[in-house]
Amino acid sequence: MLELSVKGSLGKFSHLNLPDKIIDKLLNIGAIQAYKTAKAKAPYLPEHPIHLRDTIKRLDFLAARYIKISTDSPYAFITEFGSFLRKAVPFMRLAKAAAQRKMKSTMRSAILEAAKEEKQ
Numbered sequence: 001m002l003e004l005s006v007k008g009s010l011g012k013f014s015h016l017n018l019p020d021k022i023i024d025k026l027l028n029i030g031a032i033q034a035y036k037t038a039k040a041k042a043p044y045l046p047e048h049p050i051h052l053r054d055t056i057k058r059l060d061f062l063a064a065r066y067i068k069i070s071t072d073s074p075y076a077f078i079t080e081f082g083s084f085l086r087k088a089v090p091f092m093r094l095a096k097a098a099a100q101r102k103m104k105s106t107m108r109s110a111i112l113e114a115a116k117e118e119k120q
Contacts, residue, residue, distance in 0.1 A: 002077050003070035004034055004092050004099075022110050023065065029106050031058065031067035034099035038069055041091035048075055052091075069095065 035058045042053040055073040069092070082088030 002073075002080055002092055003068055004038065004096050005066060005068050022107075022114075026103050026107055026110070027065055027067060030099040030103040031060070031069065033102040034069045034095040037098040038071075038091055038095035041094050042071075043079060043089045043091065045075065045079065048073075052076060052079060 035056070038056050039053050042051070042056060044051055044053075050073070052071065052073055052075070055071040055076070057070055057072075059068045059070070061067065071092075076092075078086060079089050080092055081090075
């Protein structure tokens with residue numbers, strides 16, 4: 001199994017005390033981006049009967065602010081990281097990077113918007 005998790009923790013930005021609805025929005029935006037990117041970047045491997053893209057699933061644990069994007073395909077790990085016989089074709093790592101970029105840009109926008117509202 002290969003999985004990617006999107007968590008609702010702000011880490012070094014936790015001191016900003018953002019409202020729960022903004023944190024939930026960020027979590028959902030990141031998860032959507034990760035899911036779409038993982039599906040789009042999953043390669044087609046003609047030697048396998050099931051397309052890797054079709055095995056990617058999204059599981060939401062909203063109460064815990066945790067979303068998991070995973071695949072239970074037996075060849076996902078080798079596809080992602082490669083082996084001595086096969087070159088790596090990363091798709092989950094690309095999905096994680098895309099989700100992080102999207103969450104950062106959304107958080108930046110939300111903070112700027114909140115700052116504008118507070119000035120008024």
